[in-house]
Amino acid sequence: MKILLNKSLPKWIVLLIDQLIMSWSFALSFFIIKQFHFEEIMRGHFLVYIGLFGLVSLITFYAMRIHTGLIRYSSIYDIYRIFTAVLIASLSYGALIGLWVAPVHGIDSVNIYLVLLISFFVSSTLLTLVRMGAKALFLFFKRGGSGERERVLIYGANGYSILLKQALETSDTGRFHIAGFLDENSNKVNKNIHQIRVYHIDDIERLQQKLRVDKVLVFADDLKSDNQKLFVERCVELGVKVLTVPPTEQWMSGQLSMNQIKDLKIEDLLQRPPIVIENDRVSSDLRGKRVLVTGGAGSIGSEIVRQVMSYGPELLIVCDQAESPLHELQLEMEEQYPGTKMAIFIGDITNSTRMYSMFKEFTPDVVYHAAAYKHVPMMENNPCEAVLTNVLGTRTLADLSLTFDVEKFVMISTDKAVNPTNVMGTSKRIAEIYIQSLNNLNQGKVNGNKHPYKQVTQTKFITTRFGNVLGSNGSVIPRFRQQIEKGGPVTVTHPDITRYFMTIPEAVQLVLEAGTMGNGGEIFIFDMGEPVKIVDLARKMIKLAGLIPDVDIPVTFTGLRPGEKLFEELLNEEELTIPTHHGKIKISKVRNYSYDDVVNDIDELMQLNKTKDELMVVRKMKQIVPEYISKNSRFEELDLQMN
Template sequence: MKTFLQNKALPKWIILIIDQIISTWSFALSFFIIRQFDFETILRGHFFVYSGIYMAISVMVFYAMRIHTGLIRYSSTDDIYRIFTAVLMASLLYGAIIGFWVSPELHIDSVNIYVVLLVNFFISSSVLIMMRLGAKALFYYIKRGASGDKESVLIYGADSFAILVKQALELSNAGRLNIVGFVDDNPNKIDKHIQQKRVYHINDIEKLQRKLKIDKLVILSEELKSDARKNAIETCVELGIKVVTVPPTEQWMSGQLRMNQIQDLRIEDLLQRPPIVIENDKISADLAGKRILITGGAGSIGSEIVRQVLSYKPEMVIICDQAESPLHDLQLEMEEQFPEACLKLCIADIQNFNRMYALFKEHNPQMVYHAAAYKHVPMMESNPSEAILTNVLGTKNLADLSMTFDVEKFVMISTDKAVNPTNIMGASKRIAEIYIQSLNNISAQPKLQDNVTGTSLQQTRFITTRFGNVLGSNGSVIPRFRSQIEKGGPITVTHPDITRYFMTIPEAVQLVLEAGTMGRGGEIFIFDMGQPVKIVDLARKMIKLAGLTSDDIEIVFSGLRPGEKLYEELLNQEELTIPTHHEKIKVSKVREYTYNKVLASINELLNLNKDGDELDTVKQMKRIVPEFKSKNSRFEELDSMVQ
């Protein structure tokens, strides 16, 4: 019993000996049965010869098939099949040896040995299987008894995968889990029993909670996107039932579910939407064999662009960032995942024109994905000079170099905060949008001449993509809330009515690649971000997902931060957007600017910024972007000065 409780396994040679004792005993019993237990005649005959030969053959077959190597507590249907096979092979081999060698050579044939083998097959295989199932049942009985209180668990689904999850939980170290049953929405399965467990309807979860005190709902992580499953999860969250996920079965190590693979449901899982369908063939045609520069490549969005772009087999990916450690970590990850890829890691600041010029000259990129930017609203409100240098000057440097070096496409990652901006960060991104869009409106854009053929080279196409917050990005609200919950609270929310749009990083990047493929130049693509989410509701759900209540974790409203507004805008209104062939991507109708006017305004902005005159610099930003009205900011007084 102590061995069981300590999770120690019997040595393999002991299991082999036990198996052979059972096999030999079974053979002897079969022999006695056929001879009607005539012990005096049996023992005077050739019983020991027959038994010795069978034991020798059985040992060799069982050893060769490695029947003794499995852990008895994890015995499965595959093990049962292997035992049947081993006993059958031993019987056939023994019958052949007796029939073709022992009987003719030793002239012993005093018993119908083939009938003995038939009886032995059923007795031996049955006892070997019963021994394993009995040991397995005893192990879990002892383990459950030692683990104290048991948690009542429901498993979502009633298909083969749900059954595998049930078996895996019973075979894992989760001895204190009591599988109550399955929940499903298929009417053909409701009230049926699977492996002695009843299938309930998902609408019965609340009733089951009252009756059986359900502690957990277990669900496969790959099944989170179904509406029915989401409803079940929402019900559990509201009832205080903890929801845990297990990875797809192909990710289980050696077919066994490990306890560290069972994860608590994250708020990101609840906010996910149905998978986005993109035209991979067109994206592949656009990226395959190309030299691609990705700025901000070590950041949340940039690194995901790197991952997805590499899957389309480009000729080279140039990853540019000024953050040394994240860039190094990304390099190690990509070298492991894409060992054949050609990667060029460049530590560089996009504000430095000469450094970026050298980078373009050395690698001559054909595509540029510009994700480098300062994005934190309060931080940029306190440091407008840096927002302008990176978000405006840095973008201008890259756009100008893209034209100089005949880049085919320049795709800029923008933000919903650029729409009717109320802060420095949003306004700086809007100015960057205006500049690169104006490059497509140059009526007679000078084109470089090929030094060899003298022909005109293709004009660079500038494309902007605009979306809201991404789940799991650096500095986003969700990691901050999670950290505050782990510390016992309180959770700080700026305002009870503040809302935001959310999208996962992979789906945002998928749409970036799709928009980049469809862009002809000059467009600002708007992504469908779904429904806005109230941040306070997000906080409450995260508290419940942690198995806590509002009594355990306090929510404190700290007030809107400088530059922050209650509602982000994406220009989703039909009259302000044009649909595309992709239902989740639209083109914004925005005012267009002439290149010369934009260039003069931005040059003046950069000069004012260089002189260090902060107020005049922000005034110029407001002149370039008339809809820029500061909120909760020290720059609000400037709005009345700029008409």
């Protein structure tokens, strides 16, 4: 049976069947007009009439290529073409009879126009029924009979929803049965579209029971609206599973693949309306430039690479230590942007000799510094490595940017640098202070007797600060997903812990925009939206998986990890913000630091770091950043000693 289903009828057989139907319909209509008086019919010119009609019909159908379509995929458009072909054949035949056969040959023994009228309705109906019947049989056998299918509702009652309905109905798998459309437009509610009822979205709870609905299908684009998100949240609470469908322009070859229908992810619910940036300004800032991205194999760094590449840089230099991710990123970029030059540079940002050779070889115009250690508990246990990479690595790259006259140096920082409670956040704050002091030195705001370079350049040093990004390596969401797949428990550190979240693409968009508008010395703060309670996030992810929290999957609390705090902040208490032309970006006003003082502190910190005396290293970090108060950490004793 499968072999037969995968084959299609030859085109000449389809054409033959169509002509048999056309000829039979004409003959039946002829007999009806003659009231089935066969002797009179045969004495007349029946054979001439039907022979000529068959010839005209054959030429018309062949010219319009009615026989070339696959019957199993017949649509409304195919039916329209059939009606058109039958109409053209009938009108052509009527004109031929009236202008040539009857007057020239004197053959006019029947009301041929009435025959054509009856024949038109009979043949067009039969041709349509054959195609619809063949399509129904194909789908029936393809789906293995009338097996149980998932009953679903489609969110929305518009043209895209109708396209989705048709795609699902013609799918080979026959996985879904469309139980109805959902809409909030009162003009559509309680009406039928393509024989499918439209219900109000507020009736979802009633419909869940009445229609035995398993799932709701939602276009992914719709999730960016607050109204749609509220509806989806309600579905999740009711236990109605939500599936997302990509926009129609992303359907493969115009056909929706069942593999493109995905379970709703928590990232979909956390997305906000798309961020609009001034692409022209970003483009003019990056086009034709030599751009360096450190940490290019990481979550943020790789997205910076993707977005910068779209602006047509002269050369994109990607630096990281991770060989395999770099290789994958290189293949991806070569496939998407075959004409753009890209250089992969494997190296450790704390290796000044290696970094110097990179700057000397490629002489970048713009640097996006995303390389850093970022995991709080891990850095709490390895503070010397956090200082080495996040402080010394940043200092090395920033100094080289001055040496090689880089136009802009954009550092990717974190909200954990604000009132830090851990080593990682403090190391990033020290890096922020250092590059700000360099920028102040360039602008003559502070003294710089210890500056190692004779000629001070006009490099602009800019910091961007934001919170957690969705889907980044090691973030909480992939961790929860793995725990749910294993059957739980889902572990949360504390019932009150909250975090800010932003998608990786929108974070990078704002980084590029901030880099463009920056004049040097600013710390740009991104609007992260509303903070999210992590336990609510965990429970919602369990529900999205079709399970019940604390029944199917337990949620347990493990206690705050070393260095972790309940609430993240984007600003120190002493900092003020200034709005920019972009509503999602603000500038933090912070005090200026003397370059000489900062260098003295960092030099001492690096000397202590060489001793590997972690207590002395962290003590010095607390002296540099007085607001650093350890939480849930072995370094809390230092706060007691220093107070």
